[in-house]
Amino acid sequence: MAEPGHEEQPDEKRVSWAELFFDLVFVVAVTRVSGLLTDSHSWAGVGQAVVVFVPIYWLWVGTAIQTNLQDTSRAVLHLRIFAVALAGVFMALALPQAYGRLGLLYALAYWVGRLVLGIALVMASARSRGIPLNPYTVSMVLTGPMLVAGSFAHGDAREAVWAVAALIDLSTPTVLRPQLRRMHLxxxxxxxxxxxxxxxxxxxxxxxxxxxxxxxxxxxxxxxxxxxxxxxxxxxxxxxxxxxxxxxxxxxxxxxxxxxxxxxxxxxxxxxxxxxxxxxxxxxxxxxxxxxxxxxxxxxxxxxxxxxxxxxxxxxxxxxxxxxxxxxxxxxxxxxxxxxxxxxxxxxxxxxxxxxxxxxxxxxxxxxxxxxxxxxxxxxxxxxxx
Missing domain, CATH: 1.20.1410 (I/LWEQ domain)
Known part of the structure; x- marks a missing residue:
């Protein structure tokens, strides 16, 4: 999608319609996070809003990286995008009660979304190089389960577990920089x-x-x-x-x-x-x-x-x-x-x-x-x- 005033190069990758459709889910998520802040705008409320927004953002980032690396015209990738979007829908729906009765739904939706993104990559890599260590596998085996485990805790304990999981997700690209530095986007x-x-x-x-x-x-x-x-x-x-x-x-x-x-x-x-x-x-x-x-x-x-x-x-x-x-x-x-x-x-x-x-x-x-x-x-x- 060329920017105004810029000629598009013949081999330039364009944002697909499926990606734009996927983004609509995150319009809802952003609105829900804004609603959380409106209802609870203390320092504690800001912290809670940030903690639940990071997994939503990371799910979006993981999808953006994957669609960048793959051919977005493939039907199987479209289905994967739609599946992740559905996980995002449930995360957005659970947001108002993420620290209450819908915490498990929020956590499971994130974990499922990361599994959808990661399993295909793991299967493709396992056939040639074994199971890779990257942000997808970290969220599949560590931070996704951490969110689910944290959903069974209450009050500050849930927020603490989720905050640690969010920090691990965000730090993974930095910690794994030597393995990821050759990635071309x-x-x-x-x-x-x-x-x-x-x-x-x-x-x-x-x-x-x-x-x-x-x-x-x-x-x-x-x-x-x-x-x-x-x-x-x-x-x-x-x-x-x-x-x-x-x-x-x-x-x-x-x-x-x-x-x-x-x-x-x-x-x-x-x-x-x-x-x-x-x-x-x-x-x-x-x-x-x-x-x-x-x-x-x-x-x-x-x-x-x-x-x-x-x-x-x-x-x-x-x-x-x-x-x-x-x-x-x-x-x-x-x-x-x-x-x-x-x-x-x-x-x-x-x-x-x-x-x-x-x-x-x-x-x-x-x-x-x-x-x-x-x-x-x-x-x-x-x-x-x-």
Whole structure:
């Protein structure tokens, strides 16, 4: 699927319709996680939401890697994608009661989804090289069973077991780097897949705006809040898709060890991006409901902290890709974070407006810098005028 302004190479792998259909399941999952945070927005609630989101995200990542490595036109792969999607459906359905009566359903759904992804790979490898040690087999024999075992525990014990399982899943690509470093991936396809998950999360921010406005009477103040919140969502989109998406694609295509970009930028960096957008979406929803009232510390933390985390995460990914510091985005993250002590004492609309203005300034500065570099290059004759 070519990006606007980019010619598609003849041998470029495209995102398939089956993969796009698969992503619809995770729209539901992201919405459910957002609902968890809305209902329980304390530090403990944030921790619980992150712990149950990581397996959902890891199931998606495992599917994205597998479809990248295989021919997505094969019917058997489509059936495998649908089976994993069904596991994702049950995980999403179980989310509101994952720490209650539906914990076993949530855990079993994850384990089944990872088994579906892993068994075919294990069977193919076993015939030639024996059973491989990779993230799929680790989740099949260790973290999947850990989630199931944890579902029989209660309270903090369940959360602790699941948190350890999530950390093991996330650390597996780093621990197994020597075995996985020769893996070759299609750079354009995988970068686009992760960009689509960011788009799913951004869609949740738009849904949050719409559902909040539809749940109450639309006053003039709420109308302004809807407009500002939508501008803020558009600015978040611009930060990622106008510049960063192409940079990530380039880094993947030119990396000596693709695994390092996949592991640091795509797997870890995008987990931070998506979590940050979900946090921000919850804050947006609350801000629209009562734009003239002060946000509580919890909702102010989600709105301000989520936006700051989103921007700061680009500092991490830029360093991981190019060993460069993203001064503009880190500065903007600091400016947003500086609003945190003020946010609980300001009308929610004022906080929304301040964040939106910081993002607009950031995007304007970056656009001007890129345009300036482009014109300098043209003057020096290094690139042709378009």
């Amino acid at each position: 299609d750079a354009g396809h995988l970068a686009e897949r992760f960009g689509l998950f960011v788009l799913i999360a951004l869609g949740e921010s738009v849904v949050a705006v719409g559902t909040a406005a539809g749940a109450v009477e639309l006053t003039v103040g709420r109308g302004f809040a809807v407009a500002v919140a939508f501008v803020l969502s558009c600015a978040l989109f611009w930060v990622y898709f106008h510049f960063a998406a192409d940079a990530m694609r380039h880094a993947m295509a030119t990396a000596k060890v693709q695994l390092d970009i996949t592991r640091l930028v795509l797997s870890y960096g995008h987990l931070a991006f998506i979590a940050a957008i979900i946090f921000t979406a919850v804050g947006l929803r609350e801000s629209i409901l009562e734009p003239g009232q002060h946000l509580s510390w919890a909702f102010a933390g989600l709105l301000v902290g989520g936006t700051a985390l989103y921007l700061a995460s680009f500092g991490f990914t830029r360093w991981a890709m190019f060993r460069l510091v993203s001064w503009t985005r880190l500065t903007a993250a600091g400016a947003v974070l500086a609003l945190l002590p003020l946010a609980p004492h300001l009308p929610a609309l004022a906080t929304l407006t301040a964040i939106a203005l910081i993002l607009i300034v950031l995007n304007t500065v970056e656009l001007m810098r890129v345009e300036q570099i482009g014109w300098r290059a043209r003057i020096n004759g290094r690139v042709p005028a378009r």
